[in-house]
Amino acid sequence: MLKVDDLHVWYELKRFGLGHAGYVRAVDGVSFELNAGEAMACVGESGCGKSSLMKTILRLNKPTKGTIDFKGINVGELDGLDLRDYRSKVGFIQQDPFGALAPFMTIQQILEEPLIINGFTNAAERQSKIETIMEEVKLTPVEEILPKFPHMLSGGQQQRVVIARAMILEPDLLVADEPVSMLDASVRVEILKLLRNLQEKHNLAVIYITHDLSTVRYFSEYIFVMYAGQIVEFAPIKSLLENPTHPYTQALLEASGDPDAKNALEYKEIPPGEPPSLVNPPSGCRFHPRCKFAIKGKCDVDMPKPMPVVDGSNMAITGNKHVAACWLVEEEWKERAGLTN
């Protein structure tokens, strides 16, 4: 349904507002495919290009290069009414529920806005849609909540309003940008379960963006890990959690804390240094300056291509689409080939 192919999103840097001073390569050659009814998680640290990717899929940004194909429509080329039409088919759930709701509008107005904009002129029809969706996201009692302002609701209720607003136009694709990271731990699971239910009920495709690996397993079938604007590893969720292949994924998993008392005392090894500049990314593999397995003369020269990952002891290419962009994978394949020879 959604097919992203070699997507580049570059922001131009200007010198004194006029001269060209290079590009910020926020997204640099990302490709993936998403089918209806599938949920895909996108993880990575701050500044890795997750948000730019998301905004480009929502068509808040224009792609610099590459295509986004949504049911045969080239999203990058959309304009005017076609663009509005496309946007009505993509729901957007934001991170900060309070910020995502206009503070001067009542819940009624907030939920009505997308309908008014997208040409629902019949007030009674709008009202029934609002009530249906509020029941669905469990914002009850409806009549009591509708005239309230966002600040009168709890964080969880606010996020339900955000979800209701994203769902009210009956989209095919939902983009959820860290939907639970600002919420109390106690309501996170509730919200994730709600999203999961909605996804299954409406056969939605979902892109779930997060930096929190611990919530991913509740939600998605597939996961990809982004680093410095590129996908470094793509896998079914179980495969990635059990068999992280890219050194960056490993570091990320290492860092994500499961609530366990022993973690408080343990020292965790994290990659040294900071994420690279996106204006002048490192040559070769973008992770190599921080990677403890980096191979001199190889990792810092050539950019690795995504390669199928060796699945445990299994010789064959794994049937579950697990790929990683790392020279170590190739090394391992060679090693295996050598052993069998």
Add this chain to the structure above:
Amino acid sequence: MIRWSEIRQYPSAIVGLAIIFGFILLALYAVITIPYSEALERWRGGEAVVENNPRNARPTWVNWFNQENLPPTLILDSRELPETAISYTTISDDIEEKVITMSFDYEYASFVPELTFFIEADFIEKQPFVEIFWVTPNGEEIRAGEVTPGGQEIYRPTQDDRVMRRVEANSAEVGFFLDPSLAEPTPQKGTYQVRLVGLIFEEESDFEAKLVMYGAVHGIAGTDHLRRDISVALLWGTPIAMAFGLVAALVITAANMIIAATSVWYGGWVDSAIQRVTDVNLILPGLPLLILIGTLYSRSIWVILGMVIALNIFGGGVKTYRSIFLQTRELPYIEAAQAYGAGSRRIIFRYLIPRVIPLVIPALVTSVPAFVFTEATLALLGLGDPVLPTWGKVIENARSQGALFNGYYYWMLEPAVLMMLVGVGFSLVGFALDRIFNPKLREI
């Protein structure tokens, strides 16, 4: 958005609201009781309109602060006298004598500033001949003049040498009232009598007389050098000042906001263009431009209002609001609105501007008096509206007539106090609103 209980916490805001409400009532009162055309008529002045008004009279309320009262205007009119006060005697075939006897009580400690007879004669060929006798309370009779009225005659005894030779004073106004028993010149108190003895030489001819003793006090606001009642200008100045201030403040604030939001939302060359226009506009010398327009084109208050607005559309507000919108633009709910398809215009008017309104309302309220003062400033520079009565015009007249040197403090102070009250009223409300809308200020 704002509750009465919040405002009630600021007594200053209550005072401010009361002042504003008072001005609104005053404006309504002015517009209802004095129709526009009548206000213009009374402000234009001219003998017919202000015949009975004294010149440079103080307001009546100065008597509250004096031990002895100043006289108000006294008018005696033969047309309003009872029939017993008028007698006709036939002297010969052609000649008839008409005697008009007017009497009045005078209980004031100071002299009448000005005294004028208006004698209106109706004849075909031969004018009537009228003699005036002035009888003081102690019975002394002064020949106060002989007049042969040709139509409408204005007779001022002070300007008549023959009368002046008969009285022992510099002016008839003093001479007619002087108490001879006292060393200090003091008016006699008691009942005076004025007798007009007229000889009529034609069957159909007749005459009527009116004596106006102009007062030293007049009305609630006094009069100016052209005998105009200042209260007309003060009353009608209220709706004009309120309209000028409110319209200017509202239009300019709204325009500034819309322009700033457009500038921020579209960004790029639109932003650059709007900001450069604003920069240029900010360095334009506003007052000289207004003087230029006033001198060369029109001094109508509405033209000036239009110019004030035009000069401020790209004013400093655009810069202020732009900085606020730059923050607002980045808020997640704007991004969400885009994501569900809101167009640029909807985002500007439904999402950006409402967010900023709480910050703007206090500034708007506080800026109203600034525009009221602008009108007065322009009037003081001689660019006031030539026909409309405004507070600024009153101040300008007072200044050009040297009101303060001549002791006519009321003339300058009345409009000044009204303007100060406008300033205080709107500022008090504005400050309170600022504290209500922007609670961070409460601690300061």
